[in-house]
Amino acid sequence: MLLNYQISGLEPTQAKTVIVIHGLFGSLDNLKVVARPLSEMFHVINVDVRNHGKSFHSDTMNYDVMAQDIVALMDELGIEKAHLVGHSMGGKIAMQVALLHQNRVDKLVVMDIAPVNYHARHDAIIRALEEVAAAHITSRNQADEIMSQFIEEPGVRQFLAKSLAKADDGTLYWLFNLPALSQQYENILAQPTVNDSCLCDTLFIKGADSDYILSEHREVIATMFPNAKAKVIQGAGHWLHAQKPAAVNKSIGDFLTR
Numbered sequence: 001m002l003l004n005y006q007i008s009g010l011e012p013t014q015a016k017t018v019i020v021i022h023g024l025f026g027s028l029d030n031l032k033v034v035a036r037p038l039s040e041m042f043h044v045i046n047v048d049v050r051n052h053g054k055s056f057h058s059d060t061m062n063y064d065v066m067a068q069d070i071v072a073l074m075d076e077l078g079i080e081k082a083h084l085v086g087h088s089m090g091g092k093i094a095m096q097v098a099l100l101h102q103n104r105v106d107k108l109v110v111m112d113i114a115p116v117n118y119h120a121r122h123d124a125i126i127r128a129l130e131e132v133a134a135a136h137i138t139s140r141n142q143a144d145e146i147m148s149q150f151i152e153e154p155g156v157r158q159f160l161a162k163s164l165a166k167a168d169d170g171t172l173y174w175l176f177n178l179p180a181l182s183q184q185y186e187n188i189l190a191q192p193t194v195n196d197s198c199l200c201d202t203l204f205i206k207g208a209d210s211d212y213i214l215s216e217h218r219e220v221i222a223t224m225f226p227n228a229k230a231k232v233i234q235g236a237g238h239w240l241h242a243q244k245p246a247a248v249n250k251s252i253g254d255f256l257t258r
Contacts (some may be wrong), residue, residue: 003073004028005047009039016106017079017209018042018256021071023088023113025125025160025176027053031045031087034241036248038051041257042083047073049093051177053163055067058177061184063192067096071104080104083256087111087241088212089188098200099224108202108225109252112210112238114217115224118189124150126182133178136171140164155239173209195225202228203255205248207240229255 006028009015020035022028028035028046035046048055050069069094073080083106086094088137091110096106128150132143140161147157164172181188203224208211221228231251236243 001056002076003047003056003069005045005050005073006035006116007043007045008035010078012043016256017082018044019074019079019082019084019094020046021070021084021086021090021093022047023048023086023090024122024181025028025051025052025163026087026090027048027052027127027163027175028176029162030159031085031090031241032152033125033245034085034087034249034252038256041253045073045077045079045082046202051180052111053215057180059180059183061164062187063096063190064100064145066093068102069175070094070097071101074104080153081106081184083107085109085111085252086113088113088238091191091226095198095220095224098198098202099192099194099196102196102200104158105198105200108112108198108200109255110202111205111248112207112212114204114221115192116217116220117191118191118212120185123184125156125160126178126185129174129178132172133174138170138172140172152197153256158241166178192224196256197224197226199227200225201240201255202230203231203251205240205251206232207236207243208234209237209239212238231255 084094091113110143130149
């Protein structure tokens with residue numbers, strides 16, 4: 001099965017391809033703010049990863065299979081090599097493609113995630129999503145009211161609500177496969193599989209106010225991606241592309257066109 005995707009920008013015969021990969025609980029809509037300016041210079045493929053958006057659902061979710069999803073889509077579309085741009089979980093997927101299929105990756109951009117194991121940090125979000133799913137709601141206001149009991153930040157609730165869709169009976173449901181994401185959560189937190197380091201040019205973009213990339217991660221990043229550079233976006237946290245889109249897009253564009 002192939003991932004759902006949207007193509008924009010120039011023809012692949014005219015420009016290099018960029019594949020844009022969103023993070024956990026997101027969809028391709030979340031990274032249109034990145035894909036849109038890239039489409040002025042590149043052939044852009046913006047994807048829904050498995051168990052998200054309009055892509056297929058599966059009980060299996062780990063970085064090996066999610067990387068293979070990207071490669072399978074490239075094969076189907078006749079894309080031999082591409083730049084990869086990923087945020088959070090999508091950044092880990094992009095790193096996994098680069099680590100296992102280095103010959104398919106030109107340049108790599110990783111937004112606010114490191115190639116390490118993380119401790120659980122989404123328990124409240126998962127609980128909120130499960131409560132919304134069990135309530136058989138009919139409005140986004142109802143969803144927000146339920147989620148506000150578990151999630152304080154309005155911006156996070158608004159981000160999650162973008163993945164609500166309306167069923168034929170008028171009730172709202174989550175587009176993402178919540179049971180699978182909950183069951184496979186440990187795999188999502190895990191470090192990508194490493195066979196060898198990736199020598200592709202790599203840019204890690206960190207939100208200055210985020211704790212996803214820390215100084216203690218420098219050694220593992222340098223080991224896996226010895227040609228990596230770093231860019232820090234001031235005034236931004238983990239959702240840096242939403243908080244500082246101009247700065248993030250300039251950093252990505254400058255790096256990919258260099």
